[in-house]
Amino acid sequence: LEGVNVDERVDGFVAACQALAAQYRTNNIMLTMGSDFQYNNANTWYKNLDKLIHYTNLDGRVNTFYSTPTMYTNAKHAAQLTWPAKTDDFFPYADHPHAFWTGYFTSRPALKGYVRSRSNYLQVCRQLELQTPAAGSSQTLWEAMGLAQHHDAVSGTEKQHVADNYARYLSNGTAACRVVVGSGLAALLGEPALALTDCPFLNQSVCDATTAGVDTVVVAYNPLGRARKEWVRLPVPTNRRLAVQDATGLAVPVSLTPIASQPALQTAVFQLTIPPLGHTTAFLTFSAAVDSLTAPAPEQPVGATDSIENGVYRMAFDTATGLGLTLTDLRTGVVTKFTHTWGWYNASTGNVASNQNPGQASGAYIFRPN
Numbered sequence: 529l530e531g532v533n534v535d536e537r538v539d540g541f542v543a544a545c546q547a548l549a550a551q552y553r554t555n556n557i558m559l560t561m562g563s564d565f566q567y568n569n570a571n572t573w574y575k576n577l578d579k580l581i582h583y584t585n586l587d588g589r590v591n592t593f594y595s596t597p598t599m600y601t602n603a604k605h606a607a608q609l610t611w612p613a614k615t616d617d618f619f620p621y622a623d624h625p626h627a628f629w630t631g632y633f634t635s636r637p638a639l640k641g642y643v644r645s646r647s648n649y650l651q652v653c654r655q656l657e658l659q660t661p662a663a664g665s666s667q668t669l670w671e672a673m674g675l676a677q678h679h680d681a682v683s684g685t686e687k688q689h690v691a692d693n694y695a696r697y698l699s700n701g702t703a704a705c706r707v708v709v710g711s712g713l714a715a716l717l718g719e720p721a722l723a724l725t726d727c728p729f730l731n732q733s734v735c736d737a738t739t740a741g742v743d744t745v746v747v748a749y750n751p752l753g754r755a756r757k758e759w760v761r762l763p764v765p766t767n768r769r770l771a772v773q774d775a776t777g778l779a780v781p782v783s784l785t786p787i788a789s790q791p792a793l794q795t796a797v798f799q800l801t802i803p804p805l806g807h808t809t810a811f812l813t814f815s816a817a818v819d820s821l822t823a824p825a826p827e828q829p830v831g832a833t834d835s836i837e838n839g840v841y842r843m844a845f846d847t848a849t850g851l852g853l854t855l856t857d858l859r860t861g862v863v864t865k866f867t868h869t870w871g872w873y874n875a876s877t878g879n880v881a882s883n884q885n886p887g888q889a890s891g892a893y894i895f896r897p898n
Contacts, residue, residue, distance in 0.1 A: 537580060541592075662712035
């Protein structure tokens, strides 16, 4: 309080600056300030920084002042030196042994996927907001997406309750944009009073508009500046026949795949071509129960196989397990047998009982297998 440690602090600061300057090519060095969960009391910090700058400049060995990246860069440029170019990568980063910061590349994949899908939805929302007299506003989702770009948000390095809160913001923003998208697409269809709905739980095979087995119109919008072909996947009942037509009335091929957890439903997959910054429609028509028209499919015999091919290779699978069996080169006829299994890494608990960097466990930031 009385400044009795001024000399001690100045000497320590000057020594630190001189040690850092030894690693620089000019006499201009940058001291960065800031850290996670630090510097909470701005008044205390700046009061002491002001004193440190004042007394260091009175000492005269180091010229100290508040600066900016632009001022620092200009000072470096004024030195008229030729600087070496760094061509190798900064990643993966490690701050000590066994601590490579690669865990967050895959941490909290559900939140990462949600952020990415909401980014797409935000673009759709903003475009329809501008193109049409849509009701509602994209602002809520825009703000939530901005928040989700934080380095402890989409990175997946936050605690679970914080991740849940980010997801809540994104969900609230999506709900607000759902009003915009619904009214905007209705306006593009020329039916502003039309009440459109979407299916946010398709990952759980939930979509009331298609699982009821009644005729439905699907509207697909493309926010990109080029035409695209998009696969549409929708749950439909197994006891109804399904036919799909595009906007011109042409029949669209449909593939049906069973849903193991929901025997009464199957997934209908078909492809639509959507114009740039535009929309298209598909008409889903359901007819009489399948059981009254066709015999049940025979059970697959043990050892049965199925295959896919692209004109160059054919890959065969065991229909019972879904695992691969053979790869055939269709040009040469060479057949290669193979097997594959699922594996995982055992996460390190930190080797606390050893001398190998004890305490550094694998986690959201750092990937460290045993």
